[in-house]
Amino acid sequence: MTKEKTRKQKQLVSLKEGWFDGGSIIFAVFLVVIVSAVSNFKQSRQFQALADESSDIRVEVVRDGRRQGLSIFDVVVGEIVCLKTGDQIPADGLFLNGHSLKVDESSMTGESDHVEVDEKSPFLLSGTKVTDGYGFMLVTSVGMSTAWGEMMSSISHELNEETPLQARLNKLTSCIGKIGLTVAVLVLAVMLIRYFTGNTRDETGNREFLGRKTKVDDVMNSVINIIAAAVTIIVVAIPEGLPLAVTLTLAFSMKRMMKEHAMVTEFWIGKEAMTGNASSSGLAHNLYELLQDAVGLNTIGNVYKSNSESTPEITGSPTEKAILSWAVLDLGMNVDEPKQCCKVINVEAFNSEKKRSGVLVKRIREKTVHIQWKGAAEMILAMCSHYYVKSGTIRVLDGEARKQIEIVIKDMAAKSLRCIAFAHTKVAEADGQVQEKLEETGLTLLGLVGLKDPCRPGVRAAVECCRNAGVNVKMVTGDNVHTARAIAIECGILNPDVGLNNDDAPTNDLMSKPPVGRSEPLITKLMWRNLIPQAIYQVTILLTLQFKGRSIFGVNESVKDTMIFNTFVFCQIFNEFNARKLEKKNIFKGIHKNKLFLAIIGITIVLQLIMVEFLKKFADTERLNWGQWAACIGIAAMSWPIGFLFKCIPVSGTQLLFKQRAS
Known part of the structure; x- marks a missing residue:
């Protein structure tokens, strides 16, 4: 009778408490599914937003009497779109005017077909890409009815690609x-x-x-x-x-x-550095006018002022915006004035191969044409035979003067400045015939400007992380080799003691000479080195607790299982600190700045405490006394000294990396 009573009591207890296991499993599955679903949904929304933004091409249009940047989706029929090299034509339209405009119709036909647009006859532009020059287009149709819309609708652009x-x-x-x-x-x-x-x-x-x-x-x-x-x-x-x-x-x-920004930080006339504005530096009037023409005519940027008191709105590429801002705000130039008194005859648009742009213009009521060149300083200097001084006189660019100006260019490049030069010449009309060819020799150097592209915050740290991970960082640029070297040093890509030969190609030299680590993935070795000792230690501890825990701590099976669970969780918590710095021994450096990390660690500890001490039935745990808590935390904390000792063991590939960093 007693056995039967005991059996019934066990059955009642089983019916009363047996749901905990199933309930906890269901709750855990429900929680994981909900959290995963919400997380994936938010990430998908973010990815969708990024995809929409990537298709949101920015274009420039003439609206309200000025050039404005807006989305391709906001272009309307009857609007005038400004086109320049590299632009995708956003709608169907008629070419109005421009210079040296070439379009690539391969995007429509599938075959390479470069077409030069002639402003003398109407030309329909439809879903093509501008390969050279610049111009203006009158929009005749937008949306899915255009060739661009039909092409985009036929392209399978899925997010899961x-x-x-x-x-x-x-x-x-x-x-x-x-x-x-x-x-x-x-x-x-x-x-x-x-x-x-x-x-x-x-x-x-x-x-x-x-x-x-x-x-x-x-x-x-x-x-x-x-x-x-x-x-x-x-x-x-x-x-x-x-x-x-x-x-x-x-x-x-x-x-x-x-988000790019650039600014002009240096201005040179010949061999002399200019400071202050035009009046305080004593710049001659004729030279001032030529520089105003050089900036205002040889540009695809634009300056708009609603009134004389308003701040000018400047559009264009980062380089164009920097030069226009310097001319308008620092030198007080009116860059629109040259456009009103000159007629543009021919244009050579900027391209990455020649690194220069030129314009041939005829002044109204004059029988001479003027040629303005702007581009990479060393290339423009090679086209010059004379140079201006600030008094407005012209001097012969002999060997000594050329060498001194080359030193100026090199010094600016060493400061990580992009050096842009302006050059000018004028040619008389021959028998009333206006030439259309832009002279490339015998020019007169107007001046030099140094543009600073500020190194974005965090770039150096990001490069350092890549180098620590064994990533071979290379910088590909069209800048002057000395400018490229200075920028690479500023970003931490290149060591200051690595020299460059005067006879090298800038890109190839920079790609081949700064040794920044071996090509094999050092990050894999570092992760493996840190993973192995921690894994071995944790497995050893957990197996020891599993088979000898009861006798070591003098506890029952339930308490032993709770201690194993608690020790495992705290091993992961302590190992998260080790994972902060895979290659550095001081894992606590800068930890006070990472509030999110500290918050996650704190939340994890609080949840673990609640689970062990207050959720006995739900989590199938037993309460632990102070000594057992101390044992669990102490065993887990041993991962710190173990990680420190193993980081003293060199990993193949790090010696070269550290030697380079030390040099």
Whole structure:
């Protein structure tokens, strides 16, 4: 009668408390699904927003009497669109006027077909790309009815289209998942073998499997628990959101990098540096006018002022905006005045190969044509035979003077300034015929300006992280080799002691000579070095606690399992500090600045405390005393000194990296 009563009491307890396991599993699954769904939904919305922004091409139109930048989706019929080299024509329209305008119709036909536009006859521009020159177009139709709209609608542009980076990340995720699956299968096999061979024991210390004496329900419950443990390993091992998270991070970083600013910091006339504005520096009137023509005529930028008191609105490329801002704000020039008294005859638009742009103009009521060139200083200087001094007189550019100006250019480049030169010449009409060819020799140097592209905050730190990770950082640029070298040093790409030969090509030299580390992925070695000791230590500790924990701490099976769980969680918490600095021994440097990291650590500790101390039935844990808490935290904290000792072991490839950094 007593046995029957005991059995019924156990059944009542089982009915009353048995739902905890199932309920906790359901809650955990529900929580994971909800969090994953919300996270993936938000990331997808962000990715959609970035995709929409990437298709939102910016164009310049003439609206309200001035040039304005706006979205391709805001262009309306009857509007005049400004076109320049590299622009995608956003709608169908008629070419109005321009100079040296060439369009590429390969985007429509699929074959390379460069067409030069003649302003003497109407030309329909439709969904093409400007390859050279500049001009203006009258919009005749917009939207999906245009050739551009039809072309875009025929292109499959899906968000799930994989980039090379996403493909690599998906491959990595798949690899991690396969490893997790393999480990789960091995754990499942080992646990099943241990159970059916009678090597596992229950909370009272008795063997769980006794052959035929064990009830079928007990066997099924044990097997289900073992399978659940294996499934848990699989779920934890697969990082589902890794590819999308990394893609979003890079996309937002690129978005921030696109905000470029430049400014003029130096101005030279011949061999003399100019300070202050035009009047205080004593710049001659004739030279001032020529510089005003050089800036106002040889540009695709624009300056707009609603009234004399308003701040001018300046549009154009970063370089054009910097030069126009300097001319208008520093020198007080009216860059629109030359356009009113000159007629443009021919234009050679800027391109990355020649690194210069030129314009041939005829002054009204004059029988001479003027040629203005602007571009990379060393190339413009090579076209000159004379130069101006600030008094407005012209001097011969002999060998000594040329050498001194070259030194000026080199010194500006050494300060990471992009040196832009202006040159001018005038040619008389021959028998009333106006020439259309831009002379490229015998020019007179007007002046030099040095443009500063500020190194964005965080660039040097980002380069340092890449170098620490074994990424071979290279800088590809069309700048003067000395400018490129100075910028590379400023960004931390190049060591200051690495020299450059005067006879090198700027891009190839910079690509080949700054050794910034070996090509093999050092990050893999660093991660492997840090992962192995931590994994070995954690596995050793957890196995020791599993098989010897009861005897070591003198506790029952339930408390031992709680201590294993608690120790494992704190091992991960302490290891997160190690993961902050894979290659540096001081893992706490700058930690007070990372408030998000500290908040996550704090929340994790609080949740773990609640789970162990207050969720006994839900989490299947037992309360721990102070000594047991101290033991769990102390064992986990050993990962810090272990990580420090293993970081003292050199990794192949880091010696070269550190030697370069020291040099």
